[in-house]
Amino acid sequence: MVIIYNMKVSIIGAGNVGSSAALLLAEKDICDQIVLVDIVESVRGKAMDINQSSTALGFNTKVIGSTDYEMIKDSDVIVNTAGFPRLKGSGSRDELLEKNMEIAKTVCSNIRKYSPKSIVINVANPVDVLTYAFYKLLGNEPSKVFGMGGLLDCSRAAVLISKETGVSVKDINVIILGTHGDTMVFSKEHTKVDNKQLKDSITDGKVHEIIKKTKFGGSELVSLMGQSGYVAPGACIARQVEAIINDTKEIFCIPALVDGHYGYRGFYIGVPVVLGKNGIEKIVELPLPEDEKKALSEAAKHVKESVSAVEKLK
Ligand code: NAD
Numbered sequence: 001m002v003i004i005y006n007m008k009v010s011i012i013g014a015g016n017v018g019s020s021a022a023l024l025l026a027e028k029d030i031c032d033q034i035v036l037v038d039i040v041e042s043v044r045g046k047a048m049d050i051n052q053s054s055t056a057l058g059f060n061t062k063v064i065g066s067t068d069y070e071m072i073k074d075s076d077v078i079v080n081t082a083g084f085p086r087l088k089g090s091g092s093r094d095e096l097l098e099k100n101m102e103i104a105k106t107v108c109s110n111i112r113k114y115s116p117k118s119i120v121i122n123v124a125n126p127v128d129v130l131t132y133a134f135y136k137l138l139g140n141e142p143s144k145v146f147g148m149g150g151l152l153d154c155s156r157a158a159v160l161i162s163k164e165t166g167v168s169v170k171d172i173n174v175i176i177l178g179t180h181g182d183t184m185v186f187s188k189e190h191t192k193v194d195n196k197q198l199k200d201s202i203t204d205g206k207v208h209e210i211i212k213k214t215k216f217g218g219s220e221l222v223s224l225m226g227q228s229g230y231v232a233p234g235a236c237i238a239r240q241v242e243a244i245i246n247d248t249k250e251i252f253c254i255p256a257l258v259d260g261h262y263g264y265r266g267f268y269i270g271v272p273v274v275l276g277k278n279g280i281e282k283i284v285e286l287p288l289p290e291d292e293k294k295a296l297s298e299a300a301k302h303v304k305e306s307v308s309a310v311e312k313l314k
Contacts (some may be wrong), residue, residue: 001167005288006032006119007030007032007033007076007077007243007245007277008031008032008033008034008074008075008076008291009025009031009033009034009035009076009077009078009079009245010034010035010036010037010071010072010075010077010079010115010118011025011034011036011037011078011081011237012037012078012080012081012107012110013037013038013077013080013082013083013124014036014037014038014040014042014043014046014047014065014077014081015038015081015082015085015236016085016228017081017085017123017230017233017237018038018079018081018225018234019036019038019050019234020230020233020234020235021079021081021123021167021233021234021237021238022034022036022046022047022063022233022278023050023053023167023237024040024049024231024232024234024235024237024277025061025237025238025241025242026050026057026059026061026063026070027057027059027238028055028057028059028061028170028238028242028245029059029060029061030061030245031061031076031241031245032034032061032062033061033062033064034061034062034063034064035063035064035066035071035072035075036063036064036065036066036067036152036250037065037066037067037068037069037071038065038067039067039070040067040228040241041067041237042060043057043065043067044065044066044154045065046097047063047064047066048065048312050063051063053294055218055281057073057275060127064142065078066093068115069081069110069113070114072110072111072114072115073114073115074114074115074117075115075118076113076118076119076122076244076245077118077119077120077121077241077244077245078118078119078120079120079121079123079148079237079241080104080107080120080121080122080123080124080134081123081124081237082101082103082107082124082128082256083096083099083100083104083123083124083125083127083157084096084099084100085111085227085228086102086125086218086219086222086227086228087222087226087227087228088222088223088226088227090177092094092126092135092181092182093125093126093180093181093262094125094126094129094225094290094306095216097126097129097130097310097313098305098307098313100124100125100126101130101310101313102126102132102193103298104122104130104133104134105137105159105177106172107134107213108134108137108138109137111138112137112138112139112273113114115170115275116140117139118144118278119145119244119278120134120138120144120145120146120239121146121147121148121240121241122134122146122148122255123147123148123149123237124149125180125232126179126180126181126301127147127148127180127255128147128149128179128180128181128267128268128270128306129267129268129303129306129307129309129310130302130310131136131145131146131255131268132146132257132267132303132307132310133310133313135257135268138312141279142256142257142280143249143278143279143280143281144278144279145279146254146255146256146268146273146279147254147255147256147268148181148233148236148237148240148255149179149180149254149270150176150180150184150252150253150254150255151236151239151240151252151253151254151257152167152229152232152233152236153174153176153180153184153217153253153270154174154175154176154253154274155169155174155212155232155235155236156213156217156232157174157176157186157191157210157214158172158173158174160210160213160214161174161191161193161198161201161202161210162217163205164210165193165201165265165291166203167193167194167201168198171193171194171195171235171239172191172192172193172194173189173191173192174186174253174261175190175286176189176214176253176270177253177262177269177270177271177272177288177292177296178269178298178299179269179299179302179303180255180270180296181302182218182302183298183299183302184214184270184299185270185292185295185296186210186211186215186217187286187288187292188207188217188278188292189286189288189292190286190291191195196268207209208275213258228308239252240254240275243275243276244275244276244277244279245275245277247277248275248276249274249276249277249281251272251274251275251284252270252272252273252275253271253273254270254271254273255268255270255276256268256269256270256271256273256280256283258283261283261285262288262296264300266301266302266307267300267307268303269299269300269303270299271284273285286289
C-alpha cells in the first residue's frame with residue numbers, strides 16, 4: 001500500500017476523544033499534519049505532549065494545537081469531537097442535542113469559512129441526528145459528511161464475541177445498523193465469526209446477552225469511569241480516517257444519509273458503507289430478515305423525531 005504523506009487532518013475538540021484520536025492517528029504515520037483545535041489554551045500542551053511521543057512510537061506526523069480555527073485551512077479531513085459528553089448522573093445521548101447543536105453551529109461556520117471542501121466526520125453526540133445537522137449546516141455532499149458511531153458499537157460487540165468464542169477480533173465481522181444508542185440494530189444475520197454465521201458459533205442466549213451488553217456498553221463505561229469512553233472512540237476515528245487516506249474501500253457501519261436505502265430517505269442512520277478517498281463511496285444494502293427490518297424501522301422512527309427537533313434548533 002502506498003502511503004500518501006501530504007495529508008492534513010484537523011480534529012476539532014481536544015478533549016478526551018479528540019486528543020486520543022490525534023495520538024492514535026499520529027501513530028499510524030499516514031499524514032503530514034494533524035491540527036487540534038479547541039477553545040481552551042491547554043490544546044497547545046496536548047499537541048506538544050503527543051509530539052513528544054513520536055520518537056518512542058516512531059512516527060513523523062506533526063501535531064499542532066491551536067485555539068485559532070484558521071489553522072484548519074485546507075484540511076483533507078476534519079473530525080468534530082467538540083461537544084458535551086455524557087457524565088455519571090447525566091441522561092441519555094439525546095439530551096446533549098441542544099447544547100451540542102450550539103457548538104456544531106460554530107464548528108460548521110468555521111469549516112465553511114476555512115476548509116469547505118474537506119471530508120467531515122462528526123463524532124459528537126447524539127451522533128446520528130447531530131451529523132444530519134452538520135450536513136445541513138455545511139451544505140456539502142452527503143458522501144463527504146458522515147459520522148462515527150456504529151464502528152464503536154461493532155468494536156465493542158467483537159470484543160464480547162471474541163471473549164465468548166476465543167476467535168480473534170480480527171476474524172470477527174460485526175454488522176450493526178440503526179442508531180448509536182438504544183435503538184441500535186445488531187444484525188445476527190450478517191455478523192460473521194471466522195466466516196461462519198454467529199448462530200453457528202454461540203447459543204441464542206449468549207447472542208442475546210452480547211447484544212444487550214453492546215447496547216449498554218457506553219453507559220457501563222460512564223458508570224465505571226464517571227465519563228464516556230475515549231480510547232476506543234479515538235481508535236475508531238483513526239481507523240475511519242485511515243480508510244479515507246489510504247483509500248482502503250473497507251466496509252464500516254457509520255451514520256450516513258439514506259436516500260431510499262433500506263426503504264428510508266432524508267436522515268442519518270447507521271448503515272454499512274464503503275469508505276475510500278472520496279468519503280462514502282457506496283452504501284451497502286444487505287437483505288435483512290423481518291425482525292431486523294422491524295428493529296430498523298424503530299430506529300428510523302426515533303431519528304426522524306429528533307430530526308424535526310434539529311430543524312427547530314437551526
Ligand atoms: P470532552 O469534554 O473531554 O471534550 C470536548 C472538548 O470540546 C473540550 O475540550 C471542549 O473545550 C471542546 N469544545 C467545546 N466547544 C468547542 C468549540 N466551539 N470549538 C472547539 N472546541 C470546543 O468530551 P469527550 O469525551 O472528548 O467527548 C466529545 C464528544 O464526543 C461528546 O459529545 C461525546 O458524547 C461524543 N462521543 C461520541 C462517541 C461516538 O461513538 N460517536 C464516542 C465517545 C464520545
